[in-house]
Amino acid sequence: MLYLIAIAILLIVLFVSLRSKKRDKTVSLDKVVVPEHWHQLLLKHVLFYQKLNSNDQKVFCSKMVSFLNETNIEAIHFDLEELDRLLIAASAIIPVFRFPNWRYYNLSTVLIYPDYFDDDLQFDAQVEGRTIGGLVGTGRFEKQMILSRKALHLGFSNKTDKGNTAIHEFIHLLDKEDGVIDGVPSVLLDKQYIIPWLQLVHKEMEAINNDASDIRHYGGTSEIEFLAVAGEYFFERPKLFQRKHPELYNMLALCFSN
Known part of the structure; x- marks a missing residue:
């Protein structure tokens, strides 16, 4: 009898511990510190953000902060600017904005190239056939996304073309959540x-x-x-x-x- 009671106590302690750990992983958006100057940058560059009400804009920015804290962004052969990071984060949040506590568990790093690239990931201006603006990595690039900086900025600067390369790639990640695209x-x-x-x-x-x-x-x-x-x-x-x-x-x- 004492043996069964001991097991029950251990199970209760384990359950409470796991629940506590789970709560710790979910950071309240109210406690996230958002740089004030983001608001004007996002108003200028992100139409989706412009159309949100003020409360939703705060939530959107908080989700961006969480994404940037969890995701490594690396620039290849150029100096990464703050706007690059913000546009990548906005692209990530737009498709999942209405999802509570969403995390891209299938993404660890976004590699951003200066220009469009080919199937061999070559982006030099002298290389022909550079038409790829983004892709979700597989194999040795598993949990990585590769984006063209030029395509990233074009997706937000052209307000009438119905397209956005970075949003496109994040939708592929959503599709991949069940294990297959x-x-x-x-x-x-x-x-x-x-x-x-x-x-x-x-x-x-x-x-x-x-x-x-x-x-x-x-x-x-x-x-x-x-x-x-x-x-x-x-x-x-x-x-x-x-x-x-x-x-x-x-x-x-x-x-x-x-």
């Missing part, structure tokens, strides 16, 4: 919506490939790229997207307002 946002959608999602994706991809859609052609290459391309459009031009693609807009609203 397949264009099926299993962690974002309830199971009953998966089949309707796939049916809608195939219909929209067919329209893209028949030049009957204003969604970027890259979205017609695979289900994987469709999710990321449609997600860019959803965040960059939400009103236009809702008007042009109401059914798809509603489905993505379910995904990103978790």
